[in-house]
Amino acid sequence: MDMPLHLQHCQPLRGEENRVSAEIIDDLLKQLNGWRLSxxxxxxxxxxxxxxxxxxxxxxNALGFMxxxxxxxxxxxxxxxxxxxxxSTHDVGGLSMNDFICAAKVDALLGG
Amino acid sequence: MDMPLHLQHCQPLRGEENRVSAEIIDDLLKQLNGWRLSxxxxxxxxxxxxxxxxxxxxxxNALGFMxxxxxxxxxxxxxxxxxxxxxSTHDVGGLSMNDFICAAKVDALLGG
Numbered sequence: 412m413d414m415p416l417h418l419q420h421c422q423p424l425r426g427e428e429n430r431v432s433a434e435i436i437d438d439l440l441k442q443l444n445g446w447r448l449s450x451x452x453x454x455x456x457x458x459x460x461x462x463x464x465x466x467x468x469x470x471x472n473a474l475g476f477m478x479x480x481x482x483x484x485x486x487x488x489x490x491x492x493x494x495x496x497x498x499s500t501h502d503v504g505g506l507s508m509n510d511f512i513c514a515a516k517v518d519a520l521l522g523g
Numbered sequence: 524m525d526m527p528l529h530l531q532h533c534q535p536l537r538g539e540e541n542r543v544s545a546e547i548i549d550d551l552l553k554q555l556n557g558w559r560l561s562x563x564x565x566x567x568x569x570x571x572x573x574x575x576x577x578x579x580x581x582x583x584n585a586l587g588f589m590x591x592x593x594x595x596x597x598x599x600x601x602x603x604x605x606x607x608x609x610x611s612t613h614d615v616g617g618l619s620m621n622d623f624i625c626a627a628k629v630d631a632l633l634g635g
Contacts, residue, residue, distance in 0.1 A: 464596045468587045471601070475580045484576045489583070489599035 416442055416515035421481040422508075429503040431511070439511045444518045454499035455510050459521065464491050477516050483509045528554055528627035533593040536621060537614040543623070551623045556630045566611035567622050571633065576603050589628050595621045 413419075416439070431439065433452070440446060446457045461467045471489055474496070478484045488495030498514055500507035525531075528551070543551065545564070552558060558569045573579045583601060586608070590596045600607030610626055612619035 464587070464590060468584070471583060472580070475576070478576060484603050486603075487599070487601035489601055491596050491598075 416512050417519040419508075419512045419515075421483045421512055424500060424507045424509060425502045427504055429500075429507050430505045431507060436506065443511070443514050444521075444523065446514050449497075453505045454497050455506060455514050456498075457496045457514065457517065459494045459496065459517075461492050461494065467492065467494050470494055473520055474517060477513070477520065481509070481513055481516070483513050485513065528624050529631040531620075531624045531627075533595040533621040533624055536612060536619045539616055541612075541615040541619050542617045543619060548618060555623070555626050556633075556635065558626050561609075565617045566609050567618060567626050568610075569608045569626065569629065571606045571608065571629075573604050573606065579604065579606050582606055585632055586629060589625070589632065593621070593625055593628070595625050597625065 436448070436452070440448070443455075446455050448454070449456055459470065461470060467489060471487060471494060474485070474487075474494075483498075483500075486497040486499075488497075496514075496517060498510040499505065500509055548560070548564070552560070555567075558567050560566070561568055571582065573582065579601060583599060583606060586597070586599075586606075595610075595612075598609040598611075600609075608626075608629060610622040611617065612621055
């Protein structure tokens with residue numbers, strides 16, 4: 412059995428051969444909590460609600476620490492009471508395993 | 524002469540009477556560096572380029588400190604090498620002086 416996603420680490424990936432196939436995407440999504448695909452299925456998105464800007468920015472920093480450790484960086488929408496997270500792997504032109512690994516690490520950071 | 528924008532402080536504002544009028548907006552924009560109006564003229568936007576995610580997040584925190592001090596909070600788009608800033612005043616339904624004051628403080632934070 413594979414190691415749980417949130418315990419895996421990002422690898423340097425490049426090229427379309429490292430895109431995750433459509434069937435695997437649906438399987439991987441089931442291992443995540445509250446993530447959705449963008450309409451073009453090229454990115455993984457989640458909205459995390461918070462009570463205020465202090466909490467939202469504290470989360471951005473915790474997420475940023477993980478992003479630095481994994482050297483894989485999401486786009487973020489930072490708003491007063493929520494953070495929108497968007498993962499995609501530019502170097503493969505869509506979704507790679509790195510996106511699912513980091514999404515699972517975000518879920519772990521948020522407590523599951 | 525009015526105090527420079529970046530030395531002023533946000534005030535609690537509510538109601539349409541605190542919206543900045545169209546003529547004043549153009550005047551205030553001249554006191555800012557690289558800010559633009561959204562197409563609906565309801566928000567003030569600036570894109571700040573950075574070299575990497577570390578620099579971008581460091582900026583987000585400096586900006587966040589100022590936002591907390593002024594109790595006026597922008598929406599942010601956080602990307603690998605840039606931050607998109609968007610100021611608007613929900614409680615007046617558009618742009619207030621608070622948006623221009625904070626925009627000037629962002630310029631000051633960035634060195635003018």
